[in-house]
Amino acid sequence: MSHKILIANRGEIALRVIRACKELGLQTVAVYSQADVDCLHVRFADEAVCIGPPAPSESYLNVPRIISTAEITNADAVHPGYGFLAENAKFAEICESSGITFIGPTPEMISKMGDKIYAKTTMKNAGVPVIPGSDEEVSSEGEAKELAEAIGFPVIIKAAAGGGGRGMRIVRASSEIPKAFLSAKTEAQAGFSDPTVYIERYFESPRHVEVQLLGNGKGKVIALGERDCSIQRKHQKLIEESPSPAVTPDIRKKMMEAAIAGAEAVNYRSAGTVEFLFDENGQFYFMEMNTRIQVEHPVTEMVFNIDLIKEQIRVAFGDDFKHTHANIEPIGHAIECRINAEDPFKGFRPMPGEISSFHTPGGLGVRVDTHAYSGYQIPPYYDSLLAKLIVHGFDREEALERMKRALEEFVIEGIPTTISFHEQVMKDDRFVRGEFNTHFLDHFKMEPSSE
Numbered sequence: 001m002s003h004k005i006l007i008a009n010r011g012e013i014a015l016r017v018i019r020a021c022k023e024l025g026l027q028t029v030a031v032y033s034q035a036d037v038d039c040l041h042v043r044f045a046d047e048a049v050c051i052g053p054p055a056p057s058e059s060y061l062n063v064p065r066i067i068s069t070a071e072i073t074n075a076d077a078v079h080p081g082y083g084f085l086a087e088n089a090k091f092a093e094i095c096e097s098s099g100i101t102f103i104g105p106t107p108e109m110i111s112k113m114g115d116k117i118y119a120k121t122t123m124k125n126a127g128v129p130v131i132p133g134s135d136e137e138v139s140s141e142g143e144a145k146e147l148a149e150a151i152g153f154p155v156i157i158k159a160a161a162g163g164g165g166r167g168m169r170i171v172r173a174s175s176e177i178p179k180a181f182l183s184a185k186t187e188a189q190a191g192f193s194d195p196t197v198y199i200e201r202y203f204e205s206p207r208h209v210e211v212q213l214l215g216n217g218k219g220k221v222i223a224l225g226e227r228d229c230s231i232q233r234k235h236q237k238l239i240e241e242s243p244s245p246a247v248t249p250d251i252r253k254k255m256m257e258a259a260i261a262g263a264e265a266v267n268y269r270s271a272g273t274v275e276f277l278f279d280e281n282g283q284f285y286f287m288e289m290n291t292r293i294q295v296e297h298p299v300t301e302m303v304f305n306i307d308l309i310k311e312q313i314r315v316a317f318g319d320d321f322k323h324t325h326a327n328i329e330p331i332g333h334a335i336e337c338r339i340n341a342e343d344p345f346k347g348f349r350p351m352p353g354e355i356s357s358f359h360t361p362g363g364l365g366v367r368v369d370t371h372a373y374s375g376y377q378i379p380p381y382y383d384s385l386l387a388k389l390i391v392h393g394f395d396r397e398e399a400l401e402r403m404k405r406a407l408e409e410f411v412i413e414g415i416p417t418t419i420s421f422h423e424q425v426m427k428d429d430r431f432v433r434g435e436f437n438t439h440f441l442d443h444f445k446m447e448p449s450s451e
Contacts, residue, residue: 003317004029005103006070007041009081010060011371012388013295014041017079020309029073031066033059035379040371047073054381060084063091070100077101077316079309083383086292087114103316104270105291106217112266113289116160117198123274123286126265128258131277131285133200144181145174147199154204157181159188160196165235167191170202205437207278208232208287209244211259212300214311216320217269223256224300224308225330230438231425233348238418238441239425240296241335242303245396245434246278255284262286271297271312295338295388298369302334302392332392333399337407337422339370339387341378344421344446352380356414361406365392365399368410378415386417396434400426421446 004027007014014030018041021028030045035054042048049069052059059065061084070078078095080086086104089111095102104110113119117136124130132151137160138144148155148171157180159167167188169180181197189195212224228244229237247255259274271293276284297308306328311321342348358374370387372378378386391406393399407423424447425431430440 003027003077003101004046004073004075005077005079005313006031006066006073006075007045007079007081008060008066008085009079009083010036010039010041010382012369012385013081013083013293014039015044015371016369017081017309018044020307020313023307024310024313026313029069029075031060031069033381035381038377040373049073054379056084056381063094067094067098067100070095071098075100077103077313079103079313080292082292082295087290089114101316103312105272106269109266109268110291113272113291114161116158116162116288117196119289120198120286122265123262123289126261128262128274128286129284131200131203131287134198136198137196138181138199141178141181144199145177148177149174151199151201154202155199156202157184157197157199159184159192159194160198161192161194162188167197168235203277203279205280205439206230207244207246207437208237208275209247209255209278209284210273210275210290210294211255212294212297212308213259213263213268213272213274214308214315214321214323215263215268215270215272216315217267218320219264219267220320221260221263221268222321222323222325222328223260224304224306224328226252226255227296227299229296230436231431231440232438233441237296238338239336239422240299241333241396241399242299243330243333244278248282251282251284258284258286262289270315271308295385296336298367298388298390299334299336302365302367302390303330303332304328305331332394333396334390334392335399335403336388336390337403338385338418339389339410339412339422340384340418341386341415342384342418343416344418345416345448348418350380350384351416352378352384353415354378355412357411358413359409359411360387361389361409363402363406365402366406367391372412386412389422400432 006029030048051065085091089107092102093107185195207230215221231239273290360368367390391402
């Protein structure tokens, strides 16, 4: 394999892709904004090109500059990472039309699965359980009211092109529909340039469980277990683990089969994730499909001992992935904590600034993915993720104890971080017992810091 890959991203995911490329013997090109000149992905890439000012719209989201950089450096492929342009079908299409390999699904797959209504219909036709609700756009308040009463309250109005919690409104009575319907459509238009919304039943206490997939675009799809992502704040994941403490072997088998069937229905290519809501009765329902690598992919890598980024690259260049269900077997338990530059005592407010001291934990079964270091200046323009701390243990009990130990060793000074938050969650009785759902933080109280 002889290729040069441009990484159209920044921070820890850009560095993660660079490492995989180096192990495959591939050349890399980093792009960076003026605010990221001192970021580690710039230092460790074979080449680095500044593509604009700090604002994402003028740098990491600036498609003409990224394509021009690929052409100037003779890069023949682009890896988008996650976020930014990772699920932008137009960007993937421009790459392909420019003779540049897009390391991910086809533009058509991204577009279709990014449409929540289309994705739901596709999964339903493939026999995957879906959340009761509308199968197409809800175009008026009257239609929304009629559907909601038929489904049964509470319901949720959702943006068809949405994600990250935007364009979503929970409705508990008919009288709330006019305001919720209008605000959801307005937010959807503002956030995604598409006002289309649909309605589904709202589950009060679900878990969020997702299945990691790899597809070769030639009819073969493998499932690499599930991740429980229920610990989240405002629909943003904070802690992930695999396997889920709530999923039994029988349910796991059915969930894997459903995810594979859904991906095969679109002849899926590359790494992807089918996300499910999992209710207290053990029933799972399709929620959405993410057509990219996920932030939490290291959790699966630790359990299955597989490099998902390398597999993405192999498939993009027409090779098959190395693994099949016959030669992979999950071992043990993994947990990931997202260490953010946020103050958990002030509503998780982002806290950019300079890191005065930075020491990462180590030892058996401990992995840290980060682009930060002592003296690093955290810019205020991007996501607040500083590091991902991932641990692996023989079972969940050992993984929990290892995470507690690793968090104690993790030292970041100069700015507030979420380390103390994670330390408290790891000691919470409900979390330790595995008895939690997506509303866990609604009833979690941070204790004052002892520092």
